[in-house]
Amino acid sequence: MTACPVNHLMTLENFHQGAPYSLFRELRQDKAVAWEDENISALGGHWNVFSKECVDKVMKSPAIFSNAGGPRLEDPPKAMIQGANVSLNLMDAPLHRKNRSLVDHAFKPAAINRREDHIRQIAARIIDEVIDKGQCEFVGEVAQRLPLAVICWILGVPETEKKMVCDLANTMMLADDPDFSGGPGESFAAQAQLVIYGAGLAADHRLHPRDSLTMDMLLAKDDDFQLSDHEYGLFFLNLIIGGIETTRNSTAFGLAELIRHPDQYQMLTADPALIPGAVDEIVRFRTPITYYRRTATQDVELAGEKIKQGDTVICWLAAANHDEQFFEQPERFDITRCQRESVRKHSRSFGVGPHFCIGVHLARLQLNIMFEEITSRMCNIQFVEEPKQALSVFVDGYKEMHISFDKA
Numbered sequence: 001m002t003a004c005p006v007n008h009l010m011t012l013e014n015f016h017q018g019a020p021y022s023l024f025r026e027l028r029q030d031k032a033v034a035w036e037d038e039n040i041s042a043l044g045g046h047w048n049v050f051s052k053e054c055v056d057k058v059m060k061s062p063a064i065f066s067n068a069g070g071p072r073l074e075d076p077p078k079a080m081i082q083g084a085n086v087s088l089n090l091m092d093a094p095l096h097r098k099n100r101s102l103v104d105h106a107f108k109p110a111a112i113n114r115r116e117d118h119i120r121q122i123a124a125r126i127i128d129e130v131i132d133k134g135q136c137e138f139v140g141e142v143a144q145r146l147p148l149a150v151i152c153w154i155l156g157v158p159e160t161e162k163k164m165v166c167d168l169a170n171t172m173m174l175a176d177d178p179d180f181s182g183g184p185g186e187s188f189a190a191q192a193q194l195v196i197y198g199a200g201l202a203a204d205h206r207l208h209p210r211d212s213l214t215m216d217m218l219l220a221k222d223d224d225f226q227l228s229d230h231e232y233g234l235f236f237l238n239l240i241i242g243g244i245e246t247t248r249n250s251t252a253f254g255l256a257e258l259i260r261h262p263d264q265y266q267m268l269t270a271d272p273a274l275i276p277g278a279v280d281e282i283v284r285f286r287t288p289i290t291y292y293r294r295t296a297t298q299d300v301e302l303a304g305e306k307i308k309q310g311d312t313v314i315c316w317l318a319a320a321n322h323d324e325q326f327f328e329q330p331e332r333f334d335i336t337r338c339q340r341e342s343v344r345k346h347s348r349s350f351g352v353g354p355h356f357c358i359g360v361h362l363a364r365l366q367l368n369i370m371f372e373e374i375t376s377r378m379c380n381i382q383f384v385e386e387p388k389q390a391l392s393v394f395v396d397g398y399k400e401m402h403i404s405f406d407k408a
């Protein structure tokens with residue numbers, strides 16, 4: 001077993017300015033797959049996978065690398081990963097396929113594109129509310145509002161309950177940042193509350209049927225299989241978590257990079273057709289979910305390393321997205337890079353394999369629309385102060401970004 005050159009990779013100090021891309025490069029150049037010993041944050045020791053090739057091998061082999069241990073390094077409480085409490089992203093085949101097929105159709109491009117006009121209206125309203133002020137706190141006033149409004153609209157969450165749902169999602173995802181959470185215990189409690197809230201939302205939909213994805217999901221049938229309120233609650237958790245944080249962080253990162261590269265902002269203003277490719281570069285350049293965990297179901301060799309049954313394997317999507325074998329000068333932000341499908345297809349921001357992000361089309365559509373709104377209505381955008389990074393190893397994102405701008 002080869003010791004990881006940095007045996008404390010998964011500590012907050014390494015992530016206080018976001019994912020440590022240059023450290024990933026050094027580690028990947030040393031070893032594509034490396035063991036990290038147990039330390040305070042990395043309990044039990046685990047494998048780190050740094051190269052895109054090996055990330056693909058792991059994520060495309062669900063029979064050998066299971067999702068059942070949870071998405072993060074820390075083990076969830078046993079009750080949350082057993083029996084009736086397993087949510088979609090913790091399921092393995094055949095249960096995973098059976099559950100996912102109930103909702104897959106609702107997230108296909110055709111179904112998502114039907115929502116485009118309404119999403120555009122929401123995005124326009126969000127910009128309307130800040131445009132005359134000439135400055136705003138972009139994360140809270142803009143970036144977070146679109147994905148929150150959209151996922152709540154799609155799922156039929158009442159307006160008055162949106163903020164509570166968003167606060168729970170932040171507490172759950174940003175367990176290490178005292179601005180959002182009191183630690184892992186509070187994070188798991190927030191997770192449980194989201195499931196309970198989702199089950200209540202299902203019960204309410206059964207009593208008062210209405211047009212929403214929640215209703216569609218409750219009515220969906222596969223042979224004799226239909227979701228119970230609690231099973232829907234577990235789905236709700238996945239959709240809310242997947243839907244809000246990631247898209248918010250990409251919106252803020254994207255604008256931050258465009259402020260740092262005004263020439264590239266100009267390119268988008270001049271030619272909005274470049275926006276979808278720019279969005280792909282934004283999610284590659286600062287990968288919103290830095291890693292996903294798998295657990296080995298059998299002894300297996302990977303890049304010459306002997307992984308044992310039961311070992312925890314951390315797939316660094318952020319490192320794979322900066323693998324120089326697939327991306328030339330990966331640490332350069334360049335909106336022209338992902339205009340080419342031959343490059344774009346290597347990005348692992350949305351994962352790969354059977355758990356590939358179900359919300360990918362919705363995420364891309366929202367990001368495209370938001371950047372169309374921004375680049376057509378705002379100019380001379382500047383930082384009022386440097387953005388503040390949220391503290392997390394798992395989620396890369398800004399928690400505050402004060403900007404000033406003029407009306408275009």
Ligand code: HEM
Pocket residue numbers: 059067071088089090100238239240241242243244246247250283288289292317348349350351352354355356357358359360362363
């Ligand atoms: C920039 C935005 C987004 C990023 C970077 C992202 C990233 C990811 C990644 C990497 C996975 C794979 C997890 C794994 O392999 O275990 C995933 C799965 C998932 N995502 Fe997203 N996501 C985004 C937006 C969304 C949105 C908008 C939704 C909700 C509609 C969503 C819902 C989900 C769900 C439910 C899963 C679990 C799928 C499964 O296990 O089969 N995501 N996402």
